[in-house]
Amino acid sequence: MTPRPPSSVPGPQNRRPRTPTAEQPPRTPPASPASPAKKTATAKAAAKPTKKPAREEPAGRVGTAVVPALGAGDRERLSAGTHHDPHAVLGAHPVADGVVFRAFRPYALSVAVVTDELRAELHDDGGGFFSALLPLRDVPAYRLCVTYEGAVHETEDAYRFLPALGELDLHLIGEGRHEQLWRALGAEPMTHQDVPGTRFTVWAPNARGVRLAGGFNFWDGTGHPMRSLGSSGVWELFVPGIGEGELYKFEITPRHGDRFLKADPMARRTEVPPATASIVHTSHHEWGDDAWLAHRGDIPVHEAPFSVYEVHLPSWRPGLTYRQLADELPAYARDLGFTHVELMPVAEHPFGGSWGYQVTGYYAPTARLGTPDDFKHLIDTLHQTGIGVLMDWVPAHFPRDDWALAHFDGEPLYEHADPLRAAHPDWGTLEFDLGRHEVRNFLVANAVYWCEQFHIDGLRVDAVASMLYLDYSRKPGQWTPNEHGGRENLDAVAFLQEMNTTVHRHCPGVVTTAEESTAWDGVTRPTHNGGLGFGLKWNMGWMHDSLQYMQHQPVHRTHHHHEMTFSLAYAHSENYILPISHDETVHGKHSLVSKMPGDRWQQHADHRAYLAFMWAHPGKQLLFMGQEFAQTTEWSDTHGPDWWLLDPAHPTEPHHRGTRDLVRDLNTLYRTTPALWQRDTHPTGFQWILPDAADDNVLAFLRLDANGTPLLSVSHFSPLVRHDYRLGVPHDIPAWHEALNTDNARYGGSDVVHPHPVEPEPRGLHGRPASIRLTLPPLATVWLRPA
Structure with a gap:
């Protein structure tokens, strides 16, 4: 059977790989991209090995002779994917009589050890195991020459390498204090012991065994078992010759049930959904926004002009990639005078209809629009145009997809062990176990990752209220009070405080914003004063009250006047941002202009008057795309704003173009009038x-x-x-x-x-x-x- 190269192998489904049988010969693994197959004269000679009877005696000594073959126990655990330390039995190990070489290469016809001075065939012990005792004084620099049906590959032995993860990394992971966790976990291309390859690491403390599956081994992880690095719960394997662009997943054998494939929680790049594999990634982007970063924190955000244009990237201009968006979005936002754009979640998510709010790949921008470097290019261009970039971040919950975070190692890991605490009552998703320090570390490091690696200027934290309250959307009997008898989620409070403190320490000038819909005290108060430490808070009360007022007929507004004045009673209790977000233009709520009563002229007049009232009200402003030109229909993630309304030939065009001109003038006057922003708080x-x-x-x-x-x-x-x-x-x-x-x-x-x-x-x-x-x-x- 002719093997397919890794690039042609589709992403795996969440199923066990099929084990070849005698009737169905195994497919030949492809050569590593970094180490193409070499057919030397000796390799060609080894293409037709003489098969020897399988040996099943245990490793060790029989009489005075060292027996290199693995014993039945190790063989069974390696074959079953439950060996916690494959490096201890595979590879090269010095013994009294020389050096024992062992290899586990399922489907291979023969395996030979090759050095500069010698070539030695290993004995076929059966079941894909090969071994030999060579009379050598020391372990040499060697490679393996592996012969499959129709192909010969010379490659480094992955099991001759020491762990590529240091003790300090393991200590910080164990403490839940690794603030650059992405440098320790996931797939990291590197040169290790002078050999290029990729280090794969994953946290799976409840697994009986973890193996690596990918395009390079035809999604059969049998020959790539990973080693457990002690009590940290981390599994590690350095695979030589594997580089960026390779597809992979982790094949996990749980304590109960059958093994399964999981995408890497720390993957920096993914396949385009609905495919679900992770991709080895190295960034090559060269940033050009030094001037922006040097000055973005010169003025505290609550004392600076701050008007935000909220964007759903896939539908702003449907069909555009990150790089194509970089040619249009920065110029558009700058022309309208916005200081920032806020991107609805860009982290990878399987269901586009979730708008990004059900995340499976927390460390990877969605592949729908391009690569991580393409996304960096968009951010870089926005910065060089003078536009800041905020990003929606979703640490409150994650979906139940069985190839992702849910029951990651066969047991509740990222989610709470208590089903009542784990299940989010509103969205059918799972809530993070914020009382587990490794889970907090995963999220805190993720917040730092986006700000540090992608130069994000701010994180808008989604659904904060659902995190803060144990009884959020739960009835009596469905929640348990905290240790003080209250309904506050103390773990969530500690997490949010840690996240804000860590982000601000690592990335000066970054602003964090809370979407928090209750009267929780101190959302934007510093953590050292007992607050949550956010820079801004969405003023959901202002949004709800003012929109309710505007939807009344003018003759009835006299009875609802307090809905426009009440927000001024608490306007200075927090650092507020006034949001007219995507949530207010979907699910039957109508677009902003369509909420207004009266005929078309009155609707547009109300829309304009409301925007100017909003820009003058204490607090910063956020406006969802399409509302800047009075989009008449609800937003749809499939087709985005109705840009055709700006067509001069459209009968109502003067209203739409006029509203866009108004927004431009509002932002221009706003930025040049300190009275509108300098003393907001x-x-x-x-x-x-x-x-x-x-x-x-x-x-x-x-x-x-x-x-x-x-x-x-x-x-x-x-x-x-x-x-x-x-x-x-x-x-x-x-x-x-x-x-x-x-x-x-x-x-x-x-x-x-x-x-x-x-x-x-x-x-x-x-x-x-x-x-x-x-x-x-x-x-x-x-x-x-x-x-």
């Missing part, structure tokens, strides 16, 4: 002018920078035009200039604007010594600055 940065004009549907307030320079924001959520509307203002401003008006004709409005400066009158109002008179446009927000 300080009460001194905000002052009410008119909080209680419910009957008029009006909200007016001042934003102030560190020097006290104000910006006046007036929102009018009624379709009427209100003439001579008087508002109290500070006395020391000689005139006010209209900086922005969402009713401007260029945005699609009715053009009720203030073309000339507005001068105060010495008539006190709203607790102010002076006042101004404005004409309030219908369904509009107006910004005024000192002229």
Whole structure:
């Protein structure tokens, strides 16, 4: 049978490899890419070996002679995949009478030891085992010449190498403190004992045995058993001649049941789903964003301009790769004035319909759009364009796919052993056992990995509330209180604090953001003061209340005025970001503009007024793709935004293009107006002018920078035009200039604007010594600055 090269071997399904029988000859393993097969004269001579009777006597001495063949116990454990230390019995071992050589090469016809001075055939002991005692003083530098039916391969012996993982690494793994875990576990191409190859390591403490399967051995791990590195639970094998691009999985023999294949939890690259194999990877990307990294932490994020464009990469421009996206996304985000893009999860996930929120490959960007280096190129380009990159990170749960993390070594490992604690009640997934220090280490190191290796500027941590509460979505009897009798998940609190502390220590300038929907105290408080240590928190209360208000007809909004003012009562209790995210534009919630009542004109006017109110409100801003041009339909991950709405030939194009122009102007004014961001987290940065004009549907307030320079924001959520509307203002401003008006004709409005400066009158109002008179446009927000 002619062997297929590794590149043509499809990714394995989660099943045991078929064992060849006498009627079905074994396939010949391919030559290693790093060490092509060499057919020397001696190798050709060995192509037709004389088979010797199998020997089953145990290794050791019979009388005074050393017997090199393995005993029945070792043979059985190696064949069954349950040997914890194959290196102790395979390879070359000095004995009193010379050096014993043993090899386990299933399906081989013969095996010979080759050095510079000699070539010696090993005895065929049967069952794929070969051995010989050679009268040598020391173990020489040797290779194995392996003959299969129709092919001869000369290769290094994987079982002559010392462990390629150091004691310090094992100690840190055991302590759960290896902050660069990806350098110790997974597949690491390297030169070990002067030989190029790849070190494979995996944490599987409950396994009886672990073997390596891949394209290089036709997904039959029988001949590649790994060794256990003691109490660490880590298994290791250095395979010479294997390099980047090779497909692999770990073949695990559990304590109970049949063995199975698992993808590498630490894989840095994967096959394109639905294929599930891991791929050996080495990065060759050369970064060009030194200037960006040197200055991204100059100003603390809560005191800096921060407006975010949320993107689902696979559907932003469907069909584009990471590199193609790098040609379009940075320029688009920069043109609209956003400071950052936030990428919905990019870590590998099997089901595209999960949008990346059910992760199986925590250390690999999804292969759907390209390689890890392609993804680095996208981030690098964004940085060089002046755009920061945030990434959604999902440590709360993982899917149950049997080839991935679930029951990884045959028993609960990454998930909690208690089924009630392990099962996530809402999403059919499993929750991480955050009380296990190795699991915490896996996640903490993963957060550092994305920020350090991919230059990510921030992590938005998904579903924090589901982690913090033991009774989250659980009924009485489905959860157990903590040691203090409370419902707080103390393990999750400790994990989040450790993650934030570690990330900020390793990667200065990186911001972490919590999607936390409750009133948990101290989400953005420093950990040394008892907080969770996040830099920002999504203000889910503002989002819920304000959208509920906007969905009412203007005539009814007077009865819901508090839904727009309540957020200002707690706006400075945390460092907030105001999110209009993907969650608000799916599952029947409609797009942002479609939430608004009234006819098309009123919907677009409300949409514009709401965006300007959002940009003026204390806190940072996040807007999901498509909402920047008033996407009319719900978002779909299969086709993305309706870009055709911007076509000049479309009948409602002026509204959509006008909204995009508004967003550009909002971001431009925002970045150049410190009053809108400099004191977001300080009460001194905000002052009410008119909080209680419910009957008029009006909200007016001042934003102030560190020097006290104000910006006046007036929102009018009624379709009427209100003439001579008087508002109290500070006395020391000689005139006010209209900086922005969402009713401007260029945005699609009715053009009720203030073309000339507005001068105060010495008539006190709203607790102010002076006042101004404005004409309030219908369904509009107006910004005024000192002229």
